[in-house]
Amino acid sequence: MATALIILAAGQGTRMNSDLPKVLHRLAGAPVLVHAMTVGASLEPERTVIVAGHEAEAVTRAAKAHDETAEVVIQAEQLGTGHAVAQALPALKGFTGKVIVLYGDTPLIRPETLDALAKSPAGITVLGFTASDPRRYGRLIVAGDRLERIVEYKGATEAERAVRLCNSGVVAVESALLNELVAGLTNDNAAGEYYLTDIVAAARKRGITADIVICDEAETLGVDTRAQLAQAEAAFQARARAEAQENGVTLTAPETVFFAFDTVVGRDTVISPNVVFGPGVTVESGAEILPFCHLEGCHISRGARVGPFARLRPGAELAEDVHVGNFVEIKNAILDEGVKVGHLTYLGDAHVGEHTNIGAGTVTCNYDGVSKHRTEIGAHAFIGSDTMLVAPVKVGAGALTATGSVITEDVPDDALAVARSRQVTKSGLARKLFDKMKAAKAKRQKEI
Incomplete structure (x- = not known):
């Protein structure tokens, strides 16, 4: 009927x-x-x-x-x-x-x-x-x-x-x-x-x-008070955790994992303690989510490893065997198979080709105060630590950016981009500067 x-x-x-x-x-x-x-x-x-x-x-x-x-x-x-x-x-x-x-x-x-x-x-x-x-x-x-x-x-x-x-x-x-x-x-x-x-x-x-x-x-249970809202949340989470385990998901500390109303997790995925799912998350079979991650509006493919302390925001798409490590934030970005983003990095409005390595401290500078701009990184590239990618910008396949570079122009395939000032070393100048600063500080304290 x-x-x-x-x-x-x-x-x-x-x-x-x-x-x-x-x-x-x-x-x-x-x-x-x-x-x-x-x-x-x-x-x-x-x-x-x-x-x-x-x-x-x-x-x-x-x-x-x-x-x-x-x-x-x-x-x-x-x-x-x-x-x-x-x-x-x-x-x-x-x-x-x-x-x-x-x-x-x-x-x-x-x-x-x-x-x-x-x-x-x-x-x-x-x-x-x-x-x-x-x-x-x-x-x-x-x-x-x-x-x-x-x-x-x-x-x-x-x-x-x-x-x-x-x-x-x-x-x-x-x-x-x-x-x-x-x-x-x-x-x-x-x-x-x-x-x-x-x-x-x-x-x-x-x-x-x-x-x-x-x-x-x-x-x-009707939700008429804040206390009943908390009761409903606890009941929902208990039900969601039990269903996840019945479906073949490993929760190492179930009481610390919080699901959203539409979370989908495939079997043989392992979810560590203190993971929070916001709306719109799909995790395929065989992935691993390490402790203290916050995931929302993202897709994580088979074999991917996320965390600890990672944040995936809406539009994050992780292909198979991607590794996103600690203190990494991904937003509206596609990471192709085998990409590694180890730590301390922000990738927003970007596409990263397969098996590319993103060094620590990398930032896609995607917002100019008015509009968002996109960063394209080719396959098998190597982005050196502390690279600033000022979007819109493209880094070609197999390319390398030197550590500490600020990349403002496109980098061709297989090229090396170095965008930093040459180091200048002045022998003995550090001691002279410290002595001068200490003397000035002592004089101020004496006057007080």
Whole structure:
């Protein structure tokens, strides 16, 4: 059956104590909302509708940046979850299939859980969990093996509050039925809100089946506070580390490695302690990431070795068997097979040919204060230590730059470029200068 998503993301999240909407706070390098959109996308929905409210423009930008096909509708007044879904339904006009309602602040639901919801044959299927501490969750009231109704905590009796089976808020409903049930909602309750949960009792009165899919409580964690954001981060990282190890990745100190929401690491890669992945990183099989590296927006090929203390920024492309050593930063640069960049170097806006060696302290001077410029280095070249490559500039294949050179002109293939002043040595002058400076210092101190 075809599916569509409605993702509720209109709340302000006052308990976050932030100017930023709660769904835009970052988890594993991406807004919490993006996590909800990503798991929803696993169903390959025909349509995705985001319901925004507080700071709607910012929420829209984040949603569109992740999925430009997503449609955003506005809930000007926050009058409850049922009211929020009502704002989204016109955007689903003409859709026939199952609608799944998700929450933009609930980022940890697994794809297999959503798949079970989508495949449920019941008219309405609710995602539930057994709570360790039910607190103020809505309760799922069951008769036999069927869900009869959902009771919000505020309106529940003591007997109903004793029930430990709780409502996550996530629900799957056939589209035509959802339109009918939402149209019939009222706000005759203790909070004066239109509860989406009331559709279960309404459907049961009509003889429509309602079912429950049970998930682990950890999947339903909502991010309403900074503490819950930290909980969600810890849960995400624990899950990501376990999945990496199951997929054949070696983590020598798993608790110190932090993945982004979209990190891809191939098997037989070894990741050392204190490595942080930002968004957009792919590491192929058999690579090695040494301690204290920060990687973002880069691609690392098979057999490459990175670190320790290396930083790869967006656009860094490392081919097979490349070595990037300590205190090296790579940005928007392609390093071909076998390139070695041992230490203390910055390569930005550059292309380095295969098996070239980059000496310590090399810098591609790519920015002139207005524009970025590119450096091209050919294959099998040797860039001497402390070379400044003033872009735009090209160094040919097999060429050599002398240590301490400032290269401002292109260097032909197989040529040697020396760009430094000739050394001048004055015998005995150092002692005379030191004696003069010490005498001047002693005179100043005496005057004081």
